[in-house]
Amino acid sequence: MPRVLVLVAQRIALGCLLLLTISILIFAGTEILPGDVAEAILGRTATPENLENLRRELGLNEPTYVRYFQWLCGMFQGDLGSALSSGADISEAVGYRLKNTLFLAAFASVLSIPLAILLGLIAVRYKNRFFDKLISALTLAAISLPEFFIGYVLILLFGVQLAWLPTVSIVGEDMSIGQRLTVTILPGVTLSLVVLAHMMRMTRAAILNVIEAAYIETAELKGLGKFSVIYKHALPNALSPIVNVVTLNMAYLIVGVVVVEVVFVYPGMGQYFVDHVAKRDVPVVQACGLIFAAIYILLNLVADIISILSNPRLAHPK
Template sequence: MGSIGRIILQRLGLGLLTLLVVSIVIFVAVNALPGDFAQAILGQGATPEAVAAFREDLGLNRPYLTRYFEWLAGAVRFDFGTAYSQAQFAEFAGSDAGSGLGSVAEMLGPRFRNTIFLAGLTALIAVPFSITIGVLAALYRNSVFDRVANISTLTSISSPEFFLAYILILFLAVINPILPVLSLVNDEMALTERIRMTLLPALTLTLVVTAHMMRMTRAAIINLLASPYIEMARLKGISPMRVIVRHALPNALAPIINVIALNLAYLITGVVVVEVVFVYPGIGQLFVDSVKNRDIPVVQACCLIFAAAYILLNLMADILSILSNPRLRHPK
């Protein structure tokens, strides 16, 4: 158990180091973009004095290194500062009107919960569906079912997300008005209504991530079917389905867990296009709006959240793979 603990601590340390490097890249890349952010926010009609005062209020005239460490220290406390749009409103409305305005963290909170809800609903649909199709494809490999499953999943993963989204809108919202076109969810909605509003983008993401998980499940199980213990189970007269589910699938968990975790990471970081198509009020939609409005603190916070979610889920995949594989738990 001591070796497992050391391995987990090493992975966590590497994850934190990776996140630190990513935070530097995010800050440098965003602040290296051309143009004056204060001038862009205030508009071309702003006087040089107003631009200079606004830059000073936002801290844009301070050295990059100082601003980075202040941003990093705030991010550790989940304080990403004030959005430029809020700061602009406070500038024009006065300090009293501007006090108490929503910070970046307050803007991100409900949006992030919506994105997690969408990713969770997609995972509840995609993971059991993908594993089931993968097990059946391995059981009936080289059959018509196997070929159809492979062609269908490869077609879905090869199609752009917006194309799949519009196809689903056409068939499930226009020709057959079963689901709403726009996913305008809010916290006051009942759970059933919220699921109904979120189902169309969840189905779109399911089509995108199913292929990876299904094909990895199929490949991992087929790779184990030639093992001696599988042959022994067959010689004992155990049914093929039970051989796969009871003997092959548990030993194929490590690669399956890896691909599931990677796709769950994609569900959080890759939802931007789907959220924009369905006008879903998640963090991806907020990210696009902030890029369009040049709201740099919000853009930096969104990028850091995407990176942290991706790194965390990769760490979970790595740790779960180690725990599920005795050869990794006890390396020679």
């Protein structure tokens, strides 16, 4: 079998193993918290008898490993159980929320990734000149400001003063794609500003790393313009570190956007997750934890595979 396939298969197998390990950690973590679900449900009304009854009803008296496998099997079948606090089906709630989160993340990615790479290329083209310093300063300022601050400034500007866009971003199932996009603009732009600097700076650094190579000189001596040298000859050889940072930021967009969701009242996974942590709703926390882990691992897997495929020595063996 070609070496590249072996490497990719290895990465996928490792990803699965990692996911399994994390599922154990999540389950064990919620298990060692003081008190159990029955106590949480009954709260002050708990007496030894009805605690015992509820535990039997919920199957909490089974050994830990049995409950782990039941939970894991449920997860794989798409049955995430039901929330303790409301009794609602978790799969249904998560389905709706995850879709919103992915939509927002996709919006922000489409906006920020090409922009970050383009700005990185421009920064290299005008290295140490005015443009480079301006881009660096602006993106650094954007990453240094807290996201809620950027969010509120945007709301103030475009939502209140100019009144171009809605100030809250509640999305419903019955919205058209156009309506959805309109309400997503402000949170999407906020998130883009947050992730832009990291990706742009990595693009700049990775390209500067290969720009000293002899083949860049070869390209320049063919009479190619400065920008096409960077774009055609430097970028393809600097892809691997850039892709890694890009996917890391995409993972952040999916997993870590609680603050922005709260600011814009956007019904995404982050808010849902935090709400249920506060309610000590263990099944929801477990389900969300596993979904976040899976997304993180999947994106990093994609980054690894792209790195492997972008290495000509691996992709085109002798």
